[in-house]
Amino acid sequence: MFDILHRxxxxxxxxxxxxxxxxxxxxxxxxxxxxxxxxxxxxxxKFRFTDGGRELGVFNMKIVELRPNTRVVWEVVDGPAEWxxxxxxxxxxxxxxxxxxxxxxxxxxxxxxxxYHCSTKWGVFLQSLKSLIETGQGQPSPNDVKISNWH
Amino acid sequence: MFDILHRxxxxxxxxxxxxxxxxxxxxxxxxxxxxxxxxxxxxxxKFRFTDGGRELGVFNMKIVELRPNTRVVWEVVDGPAEWxxxxxxxxxxxxxxxxxxxxxxxxxxxxxxxxYHCSTKWGVFLQSLKSLIETGQGQPSPNDVKISNWH
Numbered sequence: 001m002f003d004i005l006h007r008x009x010x011x012x013x014x015x016x017x018x019x020x021x022x023x024x025x026x027x028x029x030x031x032x033x034x035x036x037x038x039x040x041x042x043x044x045x046k047f048r049f050t051d052g053g054r055e056l057g058v059f060n061m062k063i064v065e066l067r068p069n070t071r072v073v074w075e076v077v078d079g080p081a082e083w084x085x086x087x088x089x090x091x092x093x094x095x096x097x098x099x100x101x102x103x104x105x106x107x108x109x110x111x112x113x114x115x116y117h118c119s120t121k122w123g124v125f126l127q128s129l130k131s132l133i134e135t136g137q138g139q140p141s142p143n144d145v146k147i148s149n150w151h
Numbered sequence: 152m153f154d155i156l157h158r159x160x161x162x163x164x165x166x167x168x169x170x171x172x173x174x175x176x177x178x179x180x181x182x183x184x185x186x187x188x189x190x191x192x193x194x195x196x197k198f199r200f201t202d203g204g205r206e207l208g209v210f211n212m213k214i215v216e217l218r219p220n221t222r223v224v225w226e227v228v229d230g231p232a233e234w235x236x237x238x239x240x241x242x243x244x245x246x247x248x249x250x251x252x253x254x255x256x257x258x259x260x261x262x263x264x265x266x267y268h269c270s271t272k273w274g275v276f277l278q279s280l281k282s283l284i285e286t287g288q289g290q291p292s293p294n295d296v297k298i299s300n301w302h
Contacts, residue, residue, distance in 0.1 A: 005155070006274075007267035009299025098300040102267055116158035116253055123157075123274030127298065147278065148160025149249040 004105040004119045008126045009098035010133045014069040017099045017133055021072040021090050030129040030138035041066045045074065049141045051151055056141075059083065082114050099133075101126065117150050155256040155270040160249035161281045165220040168250045168284055172223040172241050181280040181289035192217045196225065200292045202302055207292075210234065233265050250284075252277065268301050 010017065020026035024045060028035040037045030043063045049056040059079035064087065065071055072090045076083040086107040093100050103126060108115050124145045132138030139145060161168065171177035175196060179186040188196030194214045200207040210230035215238065216222055223241045227234040237258040244251050254277060259266050275296045283289030290296060 003153075003262065004270070005262060005267040006271040007264060007299060007301070008271055009301070095300055100299060102264065104267075111154065111156060113158060113253065116156040116255075119155070119270065120157040120159055120274045120277065123271045124278075126271065127275075127296070130298070145278070147281070148158060148251060149246055150158070150160065 001106070002108040002111050002115065004103075004108070004115065004122055006103040006123055006126050007100065008103075008130050009095065009100040010130045011097055012099050012133045014092050014094055014099045017092060017101065017129075018069045018072070020129060020132060021092075021101075022066050022068075028140060030132045030140050031125050032141040033143075034141075038063060039066075044077070051142055056151065061088070080114070082108065082112060101129070117148065120147050152257070153259040153262045153266065155254075155259070155266065155273055157254040157274055157277050158251065159254075159277045159281050160246065160251040161284045162248055163250050163284045165243050165245055165250045168243060168252060168280075169220045169223070171280060171283060172243075172252075173217050173219075179291060181283045181291050182276050183292040184294075185292075189214060190217075195228070202293055207302065212239070231265070233259065233263060252280070268299065271298050 020029060023039050024035045024037050032047050032049050034048035037043060041063050045061050045063055047059040057080060060077045061074035062077050064075050065073040070092055074088045076086050086105060089104045089106060091102040103122065105122060124147060128138040128140060171180060174190050175186045175188050183198050183200050185199035188194060192214050196212050196214055198210040208231060211228045212225035213228050215226050216224040221243055225239045227237050237256060240255045240257060242253040254273065256273060275298060279289040279291060
């Protein structure tokens with residue numbers, strides 16, 4: 001199994017960062033504006049991505065764990081074949097005046113080229129999360145930073 | 152062993168991207184302004200990072216392979232303990248009007264928190280490479296985008 005790892009830190013309270021990860025409204029501010037679903041463990045959350053009105057993809061995830069100010073874990077139930085069965089994990093901790101997010105998209109079956117792309121793109125979206133928290137303005141899809149011919 | 156993976160694409164010729172990876176002057180435009188050394192396989196290349204005049208770190212790498220418009224590989228000889236013995240690899244290919252870079256920092260012995268940080272930071276620097284190639288202006292250290300309390 002192969003994992004995508006990232007670490008970002010932002011000057012904010014853990015609670016503010018946690019809310020941006022644990023609620024559909026929060027995630028809509030930095031990953032994709034079309035985020036809908038539940039706000040409790042065991043529930044489902046759906047993410048839809050478009051570009052110029054064209055649908056790029058839809059991800060359905062089960063909310064596996066929501067531990068306030070500590071951890072958010074999703075399990076990919078439906079989406080790109082490479083993603084199904086993988087987990088997306090955010091671990092939170094305070095360091096000095098920074099809220100630190102340790103991110104892991106874990107359980108890829110192989111390091112396909114799509115994994116390279118998703119790794120860079122997760123980094124872009126975590127910078128969007130940092131921007132949302134620190135400035136009030138993220139860059140969620142469809143206004144996300146494009147990194148290549150694969151968007 | 153664990154690897155950091157990234158994929159970026161830029162509207163440019165392969166040769167232009169290759170030159171930014173294969174020469175000290177090229178790398179100075181997107182990774183760190185203090186890049187010095189050789190331009191042939193078997194030689195050495197040195198990267199120095201500072202912040203506000205304070206030295207953050209120095210990396211010495213052996214140039215393992217330089218294959219024009221195709222591949223650049225460095226082996227870390229000296230630097231942070233976690234990096235020593237790892238390889239940094241750039242594979243290039245053309246797709247439509249994009250030069251695509253598949254990046255791999257391979258051979259980490261464990262997924263330490265520093266690896267999470269370096270993964271995100273490599274993504275930031277590859278965006279800097281894309282910016283250098285497409286606009287003529289990268290964001291190399293010490294003017295790189297800061298992502299956390301770890302810079």
